[in-house]
Amino acid sequence: MLRSVSAAASSSLRAGTARAARNLSSSVTEPAEPSIVSSTFPGPKSDALKRELDSIQNAGAVQLFIDYAKSTGNYMVDVDGNAFLDVYTQISSLPLGYNHPAMVAAVSDPRNVATFVNRPAMGVLPPADLVSRLKNALLSVAPRGLTEVQTMACGSCSNENAYKAVFISHIAQKRDGKPPTAEELQSCKYNLPPGSPRLSLLSFDGAFHGRTFGALSTTHSKAIHKLDVPSFDWPIAHFPEYKYPLEEFQSENKKEDEKSLAHVEELFHEYRKKGAPVAGLVVEPIQAEGGDRHASDDFFRRLRALAAKNNVLFICDEVQTGCGPTGKFWAHQHWGLDDSPDVVTFSKKMLTGGYFYKSQVRPKESYRIFNTWVGDPTKLLLIEEVLKVVNTEKLLDNVKDTGEYLQKGLREVSKRHPNTFFNVRGRGTFCAVDLPSEKDRNKFITEMHLKGVHCGGCGERSFRIRPALTFQRKHADILLDRTEKVLSEKF
Amino acid sequence: MLRSVSAAASSSLRAGTARAARNLSSSVTEPAEPSIVSSTFPGPKSDALKRELDSIQNAGAVQLFIDYAKSTGNYMVDVDGNAFLDVYTQISSLPLGYNHPAMVAAVSDPRNVATFVNRPAMGVLPPADLVSRLKNALLSVAPRGLTEVQTMACGSCSNENAYKAVFISHIAQKRDGKPPTAEELQSCKYNLPPGSPRLSLLSFDGAFHGRTFGALSTTHSKAIHKLDVPSFDWPIAHFPEYKYPLEEFQSENKKEDEKSLAHVEELFHEYRKKGAPVAGLVVEPIQAEGGDRHASDDFFRRLRALAAKNNVLFICDEVQTGCGPTGKFWAHQHWGLDDSPDVVTFSKKMLTGGYFYKSQVRPKESYRIFNTWVGDPTKLLLIEEVLKVVNTEKLLDNVKDTGEYLQKGLREVSKRHPNTFFNVRGRGTFCAVDLPSEKDRNKFITEMHLKGVHCGGCGERSFRIRPALTFQRKHADILLDRTEKVLSEKF
Numbered sequence: 001m002l003r004s005v006s007a008a009a010s011s012s013l014r015a016g017t018a019r020a021a022r023n024l025s026s027s028v029t030e031p032a033e034p035s036i037v038s039s040t041f042p043g044p045k046s047d048a049l050k051r052e053l054d055s056i057q058n059a060g061a062v063q064l065f066i067d068y069a070k071s072t073g074n075y076m077v078d079v080d081g082n083a084f085l086d087v088y089t090q091i092s093s094l095p096l097g098y099n100h101p102a103m104v105a106a107v108s109d110p111r112n113v114a115t116f117v118n119r120p121a122m123g124v125l126p127p128a129d130l131v132s133r134l135k136n137a138l139l140s141v142a143p144r145g146l147t148e149v150q151t152m153a154c155g156s157c158s159n160e161n162a163y164k165a166v167f168i169s170h171i172a173q174k175r176d177g178k179p180p181t182a183e184e185l186q187s188c189k190y191n192l193p194p195g196s197p198r199l200s201l202l203s204f205d206g207a208f209h210g211r212t213f214g215a216l217s218t219t220h221s222k223a224i225h226k227l228d229v230p231s232f233d234w235p236i237a238h239f240p241e242y243k244y245p246l247e248e249f250q251s252e253n254k255k256e257d258e259k260s261l262a263h264v265e266e267l268f269h270e271y272r273k274k275g276a277p278v279a280g281l282v283v284e285p286i287q288a289e290g291g292d293r294h295a296s297d298d299f300f301r302r303l304r305a306l307a308a309k310n311n312v313l314f315i316c317d318e319v320q321t322g323c324g325p326t327g328k329f330w331a332h333q334h335w336g337l338d339d340s341p342d343v344v345t346f347s348k349k350m351l352t353g354g355y356f357y358k359s360q361v362r363p364k365e366s367y368r369i370f371n372t373w374v375g376d377p378t379k380l381l382l383i384e385e386v387l388k389v390v391n392t393e394k395l396l397d398n399v400k401d402t403g404e405y406l407q408k409g410l411r412e413v414s415k416r417h418p419n420t421f422f423n424v425r426g427r428g429t430f431c432a433v434d435l436p437s438e439k440d441r442n443k444f445i446t447e448m449h450l451k452g453v454h455c456g457g458c459g460e461r462s463f464r465i466r467p468a469l470t471f472q473r474k475h476a477d478i479l480l481d482r483t484e485k486v487l488s489e490k491f
Numbered sequence: 492m493l494r495s496v497s498a499a500a501s502s503s504l505r506a507g508t509a510r511a512a513r514n515l516s517s518s519v520t521e522p523a524e525p526s527i528v529s530s531t532f533p534g535p536k537s538d539a540l541k542r543e544l545d546s547i548q549n550a551g552a553v554q555l556f557i558d559y560a561k562s563t564g565n566y567m568v569d570v571d572g573n574a575f576l577d578v579y580t581q582i583s584s585l586p587l588g589y590n591h592p593a594m595v596a597a598v599s600d601p602r603n604v605a606t607f608v609n610r611p612a613m614g615v616l617p618p619a620d621l622v623s624r625l626k627n628a629l630l631s632v633a634p635r636g637l638t639e640v641q642t643m644a645c646g647s648c649s650n651e652n653a654y655k656a657v658f659i660s661h662i663a664q665k666r667d668g669k670p671p672t673a674e675e676l677q678s679c680k681y682n683l684p685p686g687s688p689r690l691s692l693l694s695f696d697g698a699f700h701g702r703t704f705g706a707l708s709t710t711h712s713k714a715i716h717k718l719d720v721p722s723f724d725w726p727i728a729h730f731p732e733y734k735y736p737l738e739e740f741q742s743e744n745k746k747e748d749e750k751s752l753a754h755v756e757e758l759f760h761e762y763r764k765k766g767a768p769v770a771g772l773v774v775e776p777i778q779a780e781g782g783d784r785h786a787s788d789d790f791f792r793r794l795r796a797l798a799a800k801n802n803v804l805f806i807c808d809e810v811q812t813g814c815g816p817t818g819k820f821w822a823h824q825h826w827g828l829d830d831s832p833d834v835v836t837f838s839k840k841m842l843t844g845g846y847f848y849k850s851q852v853r854p855k856e857s858y859r860i861f862n863t864w865v866g867d868p869t870k871l872l873l874i875e876e877v878l879k880v881v882n883t884e885k886l887l888d889n890v891k892d893t894g895e896y897l898q899k900g901l902r903e904v905s906k907r908h909p910n911t912f913f914n915v916r917g918r919g920t921f922c923a924v925d926l927p928s929e930k931d932r933n934k935f936i937t938e939m940h941l942k943g944v945h946c947g948g949c950g951e952r953s954f955r956i957r958p959a960l961t962f963q964r965k966h967a968d969i970l971l972d973r974t975e976k977v978l979s980e981k982f
Contacts, residue, residue: 060857
């Protein structure tokens with residue numbers, strides 16, 4: 001399949017592919033290729049269910065109804081019986097694809113029933129195995145120097161609580177061991193300073209960090225996500241806007257780095273002056289919802305240093321980039337930092353939300369970072385299984401190999417369709433390509449579905465690729481083949 | 492057991508008790524009474540695990556480590572082998588106690604494995620059974636007139652998104668069908684008006700609605716929950732402060748209602764005048780974390796009317812009161828409203844977060860109330876089983892019966908210890924009692940644990956009772972007996 005597109009890439013790496021395929025237990029039950037029986041997207045059964053759901057809630061965002069029991073590995077089967085190759089994986093949230101044997105075994109194990117039945121208030125009454133699970137699962141992949149971890153239920157809650165921890169830490173440093181004043185304790189109950197301080201958290205133009213009020217104040221990707229919702233007055237810095245291919249625009253892109261860093265420094269100054277100093281900044285290693293906007297490793301190293309110099313805590317939001325899709329477990333590990341971020345937030349592929357942090361970000365008092373559930377032990381149980389598979393099946397190597405192969409293939413497609421499919425960019429299998437307009441991008445995504453590939457968009461006109469960590473060259477071949485066909489036949 | 496305390500109550504209702512006991516399948520495997528083997532609270536194994544956890548995160552809030560597999564019905568077993576009668580149920584979040592057979596069966600059913608293994612992005616790719624689950628589970632208990640439902644992952648997220656829906660609805664009404672302006676669409680991306688409008692949401696002194704930034708701006712229960720976190724300038728109204736027993740303080744308490752309602756009206760006016768009009772208000776039927784502060788049904792009817800008159804949407808936060816503990820499924824159903832709340836939020840015993848709403852609160856555009864997971868189908872599967880049991884075992888009747896019996900018993904204890912155990916109040920089994928000070932309350936709770944009852948506090952000095960819906964008179968007898976003993980022996 002797709003000999004024409006990927007022949008060159010294949011020849012040099014074929015031996016590696018075969019070896020990878022043998023190692024991945026998830027691939028054994030997959031279909032050989034997509035199979036589409038509906039002539040429309042969505043098919044009639046999905047369409048009927050969507051209309052029914054719309055009588056209960058706004059169902060406008062629904063694409064398809066899925067038969068999760070029939071889905072397997074990299075293939076997602078919908079209620080009309082269409083089997084799609086899935087390069088979107090539930091908005092980038094399935095590490096091992098569908099029904100991975102290790103996860104099925106964990107769920108089916110009678111010894112785990114009580115974990116699924118009895119959800120604890122984990123902050124007060126943790127299960128007996130919490131410490132071992134945190135150590136065996138989450139802390140086994142903690143970024144260097146981040147020795148502590150807090151679980152949360154979702155990505156937005158992870159960021160919200162990371163921001164809170166940063167504000168609390170900022171004021172603790174100012175208090176220098178002294179207890180809060182009576183005025184602080186009284187005023188905070190009424191949302192007033194000094195107890196509810198005028199502090200701010202810097203984010204970047206085009207960023208996405210979630211949709212609850214704190215997280216949304218740092219989100220700037222799409223107007224419809226923010227419209228009509230009151231927001232904090234927190235500073236928003238310019239994010240580098242790169243031109244592609246990178247090797248042709250080195251000096252222009254370098255200037256973008258300078259522009260962004262200068263703006264960050266200016267905003268630190270401006271918000272200090274206006275009495276709402278910046279306690280922390282939050283940044284994604286790749287602006288994902290914003291349209292897969294990348295910045296250089298050098299930019300991030302300098303940003304990290306700038307934050308440290310200004311006593312601003314550095315939060316790295318790895319909700320979408322974390323858990324391996326860029327070829328390292330955490331995307332910020334590509335940067336080569338001397339000093340790790342102070343906080344790294346996660347969710348999605350990690351199955352549980354949460355954040356890692358340096359010990360100086362720990363609140364001294366209990367109940368300050370807290371809620372009823374603070375996460376869910378069933379997700380810890382599952383991520384422990386996932387991390388075992390990532391190790392035993394060497395999935396980071398698989399991502400690097402497939403990613404290199406896929407990006408090479410995408411650049412070849414782009415060379416043949418330079419006006420409709422351009423700005424190929426990515427790290428590992430975390431890739432994106434631009435089309436001329438939002439309309440073209442949406443048409444492309446619909447046509448890809450009709451050819452058996454489930455995929456999604458991001459930003460204004462980008463096509464994003466977010467496969468499982470088990471995505472191999474044989475899957476990339478199908479993706480590249482269908483991409484080529486859609487562009488040749490429909491554009 | 493406890494003949495002296497409850498003899499009068501028992502005699503008139505004994506036949507009912509026996510009937511209820513036969514109907515509750517969960518009671519069959521329970522121990523007959525608590526069994527305590529540790530001489531300290533917490534026991535040595537819990538204590539060692541707590542110290543280990545404290546090296547990974549602040550473990551100060553941890554009480555005990557629990558063996559969830561060994562816990563059953565109304566009894567919670569910790570890692571030291573102590574079996575406690577549980578009247579706190581994971582901060583009021585277990586509807587049927589531990590390892591209820593119906594929930595164990597649902598988790599063990601091989602047909603449900605795919606639901607537990609493959610967590611979907613439910614807003615875009617819902618499972619085939621989503622519509623039927625929403626109808627059979629959540630909508631089967633929807634408050635009158637609230638025809639739509641949105642799922643969320645936790646209580647804070649439920650409130651955050653309910654607030655967003657209220658703001659969006661408020662502006663949609665102002666726009667009167669016109670699309671947003673270019674200025675609105677542009678300004679909101681930078682957190683600025685008019686796109687990020689100056690609107691506010693009214694809450695009450697002593698309220699607790701969660702800990703993320705939006706929810707926390709409406710929370711005013713304890714300073715340590717709010718200290719050092721930036722907050723929105725939103726209005727905070729006086730909540731009625733009742734004196735007990737109610738029948739002795741009718742005119743004083745009536746004045747408290749008036750004072751609160753007048754303050755609400757004043758704040759509507761004040762915030763309109765200062766350019767941040769109130770779009771919605773949020774209120775708990777019983778201020779739970781704030782210390783089980785009740786207000787009269789008449790107060791709530793008038794508050795609801797006042798909101799409607801001022802075009803302020805009325806959000807009822809039933810995160811802690813919902814799912815039956817007051818003897819009606821939703822606590823606001825005690826009020827006898829002509830016009831239901833516009834939004835009712837839930838979580839905890841409902842196992843999934845979410846909110847019901849009237850159709851006029853639905854955003855017209857998709858993706859405005861959205862996130863990757865928007866809840867979790869595994870929790871819908873479990874709450875469907877819970878609601879079946881609530882119906883078949885007539886658990887609301889059980890709550891009413893046990894609640895009446897328990898409150899009568901608590902009042903009798905209070906009569907014998909009027910200076911240490913007073914202000915008995917409650918609805919159903921959702922009860923609380925005050926002790927003279929925080930120190931006394933905390934000592935009482937520790938002593939209750941040493942006598943085999945797991946319970947908790949709320950507010951400054953209240954002891955709160957939050958048993959499962961399966962809590963029966965025989966359990967209440969044990970609770971009352973241990974309460975009497977602790978008060979007699981230790982105070």
